[in-house]
Amino acid sequence: xxxxxxxxxxxxxxxxxxxxxxxxxxxxxxxxxxxxxxxxxxxxxxxxxxxxxxxxxxxxxxxxxxxxxxxxxxxxxxxxxxxxxxxxxxxxxxxxxxxxxxxxxxxxxxxxxxxxxxxxxxxxxxxxxxxxxxxxxxxxxxxxxxxxxxxxxxxxxxxxxxxxxxxxxxxxxxxxxxxxxxxxxxxxxxxxxxxxxxxxxxxxxxxxxxxxxxx
Numbered sequence: 430x431x432x433x434x435x436x437x438x439x440x441x442x443x444x445x446x447x448x449x450x451x452x453x454x455x456x457x458x459x460x461x462x463x464x465x466x467x468x469x470x471x472x473x474x475x476x477x478x479x480x481x482x483x484x485x486x487x488x489x490x491x492x493x494x495x496x497x498x499x500x501x502x503x504x505x506x507x508x509x510x511x512x513x514x515x516x517x518x519x520x521x522x523x524x525x526x527x528x529x530x531x532x533x534x535x536x537x538x539x540x541x542x543x544x545x546x547x548x549x550x551x552x553x554x555x556x557x558x559x560x561x562x563x564x565x566x567x568x569x570x571x572x573x574x575x576x577x578x579x580x581x582x583x584x585x586x587x588x589x590x591x592x593x594x595x596x597x598x599x600x601x602x603x604x605x606x607x608x609x610x611x612x613x614x615x616x617x618x619x620x621x622x623x624x625x626x627x628x629x630x631x632x633x634x635x636x637x638x639x640x641x642x643x644x
Contacts, residue, residue: 431494435450440465446468454549454618465603466515469631473609475491475574476495477526482524490592501534501638501639502522502526502527502638502639502641502642503636503638503639504520504521504522504527504533504551504636504637504638504639505520505521505636506518506519506520506521506596506635506637507520507521507550507633507635509517509634511640513632515555515557516554516557516558516559517541517544517552517554517555517635518541518552518553518555518637519550519552520550520551520553520554520637520639521549521550522531522549522550522551522639523546523547523548523549523550523551524546524547524548524551524577526639527543527546527551527639527641528543529543529544529545529546530542530543530600530603530638531543531640531641532601532605532639532640532641533553533637533638533639533640534605534637534638534639534640535629535631535634535636535638536607536636537606537629537630538605538607538608538629539556539595539605539606539607540553540555540556540557540629540631540634540637541553541555541556541558541627541631542554542555542560542601543639545581548574551639553637555627555631556573556607557576557577557628557631559574560574561574561598562574562595562601563579563595563598563599563601564594564595564596564608565592565593565594565595565596565597565603565609565623566578566581566585566587566591566592566593567587567591568585569582569585569587570596570598571581571624573607573626574623576608576623576626576627576628577623577624577625577626578593578623578626579616579622579623579624581621581622581623581624582621582622583619583620583621585617585620587613587624588610589610589611589612590609591609591610591611591615592606592608593606593607593608593609593610593624593626594607594642595607601621603618606629607626607628607629608626608627608628608629609627610624610625610626611624611625611626611627612624612625612628613625616644622628
């Protein structure tokens with residue numbers, strides 16, 4: 430009788446152990462598959478949310494660009510080389526809509542000029558690349574190169590925060606916002622004032638406006 434009970438218990442524990450192993454495998458597979466598919470859903474949702482945010486930003490940027498002026502040509506930035514990030518961009522309008530020298534702006538102000546025009550695209554030279562531009566601060570005129578303005582009247586009363594706009598002394602229209610003064614000092618020859626400028630932010634360009642000379 431004792432031997433019988435021992436054998437019975439032995440088989441019982443074997444069956445119980447086998448059952449527990451099977452249950453563990455089934456549960457492990459269930460948990461693995463649950464995490465796998467749910468993590469996949471989480472990743473997909475995160476990706477979709479990111480794409481939605483991008484689209485929202487594009488719509489906002491386009492809306493702001495449209496409000497600048499009804500005469501502007503709205504263009505989308507289609508290429509921005511990381512090695513030329515602050516020098517130039519490529520936009521999706523060509524020779525039928527814009528000309529070399531046309532002014533390019535975002536919702537804040539001037540960011541560059543059309544430098545080259547192809548059939549379906551145009552290359553915009555950014556103001557941050559350092560090209561020369563005639564500007565005005567109040568009634569004082571100067572020349573912008575990069576983020577500096579020089580050749581200003583030595584006795585002009587200028588201060589940090591003053592607004593800098595295009596002068597209208599060239600083919601570029603007068604009064605377009607360029608930036609604001611960060612610092613005022615005399616030049617090294619003590620002949621005029623030199624300004625350090627905070628230019629219009631061009632780090633996140635999606636849509637831009639082009640003041641086209643084509644009618």
